[in-house]
Amino acid sequence: MSLDLLVVGGGPVGLATALYAVQAGLSVAVVEQRAGVVDKACGEGLMPGALAGLQALGVDPAGHDIAGIRYLTPTRSVTTDFTRGPGRGVRRTVLHTALREAAERAGAGLVTGTVTGLEQHDGEVSVQVQGQGRLSARHVVAADGLHSPVRRMLGLHRPSGSRRRHGIRQHYRVAPWSEHVEVHWGRAAEAYVTPVADDTVGVAVLTSARGPMQAHLAEFGSLAARVRDAEVTGPARGAGPLRQRVASRAAGRVLLVGDAGGYVDALTGEGLALGLAQAQVAVQAVASGRPQRYPALARRAGLVSTALTHGLLTATATPAGRRAVLGAAAGVPWVFGRAVDALGGTGPKTGHTAYLGGAQGEAPPAHADT
Ligand SMILES: Cc1cc2nc3c(=O)[nH]c(=O)nc-3n(C[C@H](O)[C@H](O)[C@H](O)COP(=O)(O)OP(=O)(O)OC[C@H]3O[C@@H](n4cnc5c(N)ncnc54)[C@H](O)[C@@H]3O)c2cc1C
Secondary structure, eight states, rough: OEEEEEEOSHHHHHHHHHHHHHTTTTOEEEEEEEEOOOOOOOEEOHHHHHHHHOOOOOOOOOOOOEEEEEEESSEEEEEEEESSEEEEEHHHHHHHHHHHHHHHHTOOOOEEEOEEEEEEEEEEEEETTTTTTEEEEEEEEEOOOOOOOOHHHHHHHHHSSOOEEEEEEEEEOOOOOOSSSEEOOOOEEEEEEEEEEETEEEEEESSSOOSOOOOHHTTTTTHHHHHTTTTEEEEEEEOOOOOOSOOOOOETTTEEEGGGOOOOOSOOOOOOHEEEEEEEEHHHHHHHOGGGGGHHHHHHHHHHHHHHHHHHHHTSSSHHHHHHHHHHHHHHHHHHHHHHHHHOOOOOOOOHHHHHHHHOOOOOOOOEOO
């Protein structure tokens, strides 16, 4: 039997795609190569748009509320609160469990297996699953992550330049000392601290340098001191290179969604919000029988966040640029507040999007702390 939609990759974006598909009345199955609960290197901060999108799908994972963002250097800091409701720090394992259970409850098929090939013919896509034969569907959404095998099978992968940044994250058993996601700016790296439970914080470092977590943390003196005596819980996980480019987010009846469709950087922490927004518009395109509309819809959904991430990444590529950006954020905090708020607004459309939008022209509360 041919499905309406087959999703390759059962990470958060693939599972959310399945939920949107069920809502749209489509028959759908998800093929995920890893059995059980899937973990991944991630800062684990759900921005307000991502959290609202999940809740609208009936998914409300436990975690720790996030009031906003604080940028810190050794000499100054600037803080802004979200105006669109709180975000939430959520362990990836908790998020995956919540989404998978919701997909199962909704009636999506869940298949464990690795997709190794794909062919399009006669209005159908046939997908080879290792050891399990072929599955066919009218459309395929590839949500198979940063290194998307499907993107390569379709010839849509493009080289992404010489600046290679990676992410590494670790959890520490310590009570969160801030309601904000802290972004510590080092000379050439950033460290993110996200509260994910009443007794746990996650620390993610973004850097071009290689090495163990401990070596990276040494660059961030005050942060290293905070977690020095804390129990390390679970293994460190890494991911990268972060920058991934695609020629297009669609080829015929196959749509690339989430990180599979290209990625700029984790610097602004809205990967999940953007992936959820893309999942929503991908299903709209499929349900309307016009998959060719998807690349334009996905571009529009990510316009603001992609531009801000590119801009910030470029501006902070040199030590002088980093000093200038941090100085400007502290000197003109409302600009910083606006940028963070725009990022916080990235995400799928929800019933209360209008409410979340805040008052027209209202400046988010942001202040330089030092
Ligand atoms: C260090 C770091 C920090 C980050 N911080 C944040 C943050 O704070 N907030 C935020 O919103 N985002 C953050 N992100 C980004 C976020 O993690 C990603 O945008 C998000 O995980 C994308 O989800 P996805 O479902 O597209 O891909 P993934 O989560 O990578 O899922 C892809 C799935 O596809 C499966 N798969 C792959 N190949 C196959 C195959 N051939 N067959 C079957 N299955 C396959 C994989 O097993 C995997 O489960 C961060 C990223 C990094 C690296």
